[in-house]
Amino acid sequence: MESVVIQGVELRLSPADNLDCEWVGRPELLRQLLAAWMVLDDADYPLSPRLVGKPGVGKTTLAAPTAHALGRPLYVYQATM
Numbered sequence: 001m002e003s004v005v006i007q008g009v010e011l012r013l014s015p016a017d018n019l020d021c022e023w024v025g026r027p028e029l030l031r032q033l034l035a036a037w038m039v040l041d042d043a044d045y046p047l048s049p050r051l052v053g054k055p056g057v058g059k060t061t062l063a064a065p066t067a068h069a070l071g072r073p074l075y076v077y078q079a080t081m
């Protein structure tokens with residue numbers, strides 16, 4: 001498990017999730033999420049979209065192919081209330 005020390009406090013980092021899934025839903029949702037994280041210039045900051053919805057509507061299934069398309073790791077946090 002990877003760790004990092006910030007101001008003398010060691011934090012253990014969870015490994016990235018390796019979800020192999022394909023988005024077969026509405027293609028405009030995938031395009032919108034990809035656009036939110038698009039960076040055209042080194043001075044740009046990507047947006048920080050949140051996927052919110054009831055369990056089972058496809059949030060994780062949308063996030064996984066988006067992360068894969070961007071070549072980024074995926075970290076899934078469960079916050080079911």
